[in-house]
Amino acid sequence: MRALIPLLFLAAPVHAADGERVQITGEVIDTWCYFSGVMGGPDAVVGSAHHTCALWCSAGGIPVGLLAPDGTVYMVLKMDGDDTTAGGDTSLHIASHTIEADGMLYRRDGLNYLVVEEITADRDIVNATHEDFGVIPGFAIPNSEAPE
Amino acid sequence: MIRLALIAALAAAPAIAQDFSDGSEAREWGLFGEKKALFTAVVRDPLCVLTGDCADDCGGGARQVVLIRQEDNAMVFPLKNAQSAFNGAVADLAPFCGQKIEVDGLLIDDPEIGATNVYLVQRLRPEGGDWQRANTWTDDWAAKNPGAEGSGPWFRRDPRILNEIEQEGYLGLGPDVDQAFFKDWF
Numbered sequence: 001m002r003a004l005i006p007l008l009f010l011a012a013p014v015h016a017a018d019g020e021r022v023q024i025t026g027e028v029i030d031t032w033c034y035f036s037g038v039m040g041g042p043d044a045v046v047g048s049a050h051h052t053c054a055l056w057c058s059a060g061g062i063p064v065g066l067l068a069p070d071g072t073v074y075m076v077l078k079m080d081g082d083d084t085t086a087g088g089d090t091s092l093h094i095a096s097h098t099i100e101a102d103g104m105l106y107r108r109d110g111l112n113y114l115v116v117e118e119i120t121a122d123r124d125i126v127n128a129t130h131e132d133f134g135v136i137p138g139f140a141i142p143n144s145e146a147p148e
Numbered sequence: 149m150i151r152l153a154l155i156a157a158l159a160a161a162p163a164i165a166q167d168f169s170d171g172s173e174a175r176e177w178g179l180f181g182e183k184k185a186l187f188t189a190v191v192r193d194p195l196c197v198l199t200g201d202c203a204d205d206c207g208g209g210a211r212q213v214v215l216i217r218q219e220d221n222a223m224v225f226p227l228k229n230a231q232s233a234f235n236g237a238v239a240d241l242a243p244f245c246g247q248k249i250e251v252d253g254l255l256i257d258d259p260e261i262g263a264t265n266v267y268l269v270q271r272l273r274p275e276g277g278d279w280q281r282a283n284t285w286t287d288d289w290a291a292k293n294p295g296a297e298g299s300g301p302w303f304r305r306d307p308r309i310l311n312e313i314e315q316e317g318y319l320g321l322g323p324d325v326d327q328a329f330f331k332d333w334f
Contacts, residue, residue, distance in 0.1 A: 019199065032227045032236075035256050035263035037180035042261055051320035053234070055312050056303040061236030061285065063212050063227055073262040075225060077195050077212060083203070084210040086238040092308060096320050106198040109222045110264030113198055125320045134333060141318045142304070146334035147327075 019104035024074060024114065026066035027098045027127060028091065030057035031075065034065065044136045047096060047127030052140040054095040061087040066101060066114060074105070074114035081117055098123040166220065174253050174270050181258035185267065189215035189224065189251060191244045197223065206245035209288075213241050215251060215267065224255070228268040233301055235285035237269050249274050253282070 032038070033045040033053060044050065046067065058064055064085065066074040077083070082090040100121035106113040135141055168185035176182065194214040196202035206213050215224040226237040230253075241249075253269040269282045289302050296305040303309060317326035 031266070035180070035227065035258065035261060035266055036177075036182075036268075037258075038177070048319040048321055051316075052313065052318045055309050056234040057236075059306055059309050060234040060303070061238050062234065063225065063236065071261070077198070083195060083201075083207060085212050086207070086210055086236060086242075088210065089308070092312065095312075104199070108198065109224075110259070111223075111225060111266070112262075113194060115195070115199060128321070130319050130329060135318065141330070141333065143334070145318070145326075145330060147330050 019106050019115070021103075022105045022114075023100065023102050023120070024066055024068055024105075025098065025100045026068040026074065028054075028076075028094050028096060029065045029067045029073070030054045030062060030095070031065040031073065032057055032062045034067070034073065039136050040133075044129065044133045047129030048125055049129035049133040049136045051096045051125065052135065053137060055092065058092045058095050059087055064091045064095070066099070066116075072112065074112045076114050076116055078103070078115045078117070080119045094119070094122060096125045096127070098126045168219075168255065172252050177254060177268065179254065179256060179268075180261075181256050181263065182254045182268075183257055184253075185255040186250065186252045187215075188218040188248060190218070190248050191241050191246065192216050192223075193245065194223070194225070206242050209238055209242045211238075211242075212236075213238055213245065215241075218248070222265055224265045224267050226251075226253075226267045226269050227256075229282040229285055230268075230270040231283050231285055233286060234303055237267075237282060239285045239288045240269065240272065240282040244272070244274060247274060251282075252279075 029046055034042055039045050064076050079090045099119050101116040102118045102120050103114055103116040168187045172184035172186040174184040192214050193206040217224055229235050229237040229240050250273040251269050252271045256263045256266045271279050271281050273279045298305045317323050319325055
C-alpha cells in the first residue's frame with residue numbers, strides 16, 4: 001500500500017514546474033513551419049532560405065523557438081526579458097539569428113519551454129541555407145525584385 | 149484505497165496514445181503527423197502556469213497562450229490559427245483567458261523533431277456559445293495598421309516586416325547578398 005502513495009502525488013494536477021537555469025546556443029526559428037512540414041523538411045525551413053517566411057511568422061504571432069545544434073527545440077516564452085512573444089519586436093528583429101541565451105528552462109508534456117532572460121550574444125544569421133534551397137517558400141521574394 | 153490509487157496512476161500516465169478525433173470536423177492540411185483533435189480546455193498564460201509570472205488577461209494578446217486540456221491536464225501549445233497567411237492563434241484565444249472552451253483542429257505529433265502537444269486551432273466554442281472560426285488575426289492586424297499601404301496580403305504590406313527587409317534583405321544577409329542571389333534566382 002505504501003508503494004502506491006507516490007502514485008497519488010504523480011496524479012495530482014501540475015500547477016507549476018521547477019525551472020532549471022540554462023545557457024543555450026541556437027537559431028531563432030519559426031516553430032510552425034519547422035514542426036508542421038508545411039514548407040518542406042526541417043533543413044529547408046531554417047537559416048537564410050527561410051528568413052523572410054520567419055519574419056512573416058514571427059510578426060504573425062506564431063511562437064518562435066530556439067533550435068539547438070543537437071536538434072532540440074525550445075519554445076520561447078520570453079525573449080531577452082520581453083514577454084511580447086506573440087508578434088513582438090524583440091523576436092522579430094532576431095528572426096533566423098543564432099543567439100546565445102541565458103534563462104530558465106521548464107519542461108511539460110513533451111515540450112521544452114524557455115524563458116530567455118538575457119541574450120548574451122547575437123551571431124546574426126550564420127546558416128546560409130539559400131545556397132542549398134534557394135528561398136522557401138519560392139514566392140517569398142516577389143517578382144518585382146527581379147533584375148531588369 | 150487500492151482502486152483509488154490505480155485510477156490515480158492511470159490519470160498520471162502520459163497522454164501520448166490518446167485519440168481526440170471523435171466528433172472533430174477539422175479540415176486536413178496534409179501536415180507532418182497531423183491528427184484531428186476536438187477537446188475541452190482552459191485558456192491559460194504559460195508564463196503564469198510555469199513560472200508564476202502572471203499577466204492580466206493572459207497578456208492581452210501580447211503573450212503566447214496555451215490550452216490546458218480538461219481530459220488529461222496536458223498543456224497544449226497552439227501555434228497556428230485557421231488562416232493560411234502565417235498567423236498565430238493568440239488573437240483568437242486570448243479573449244477567452246481563464247475560460248473553458250472547446251477547440252477543434254489538428255494536433256501535430258512528430259516526436260523525432262520535438263513536436264508534441266502542438267496544435268492548429270480551426271474553430272472554437274465558448275461554454276454556452278456557438279462555434280466560431282479561429283480566423284480573427286488578419287482583421288486584428290488591419291485594425292492596428294490602418295495606414296499600411298499597397299496591395300496584396302498583410303505580410304507584403306506590414307511596416308515592421310518591410311523595415312526588416314529593407315535593412316537586412318530577404319535573406320537577412322544584407323542587400324548585397326540579395327542582389328547577387330537575385331541574378332541566379334530569377
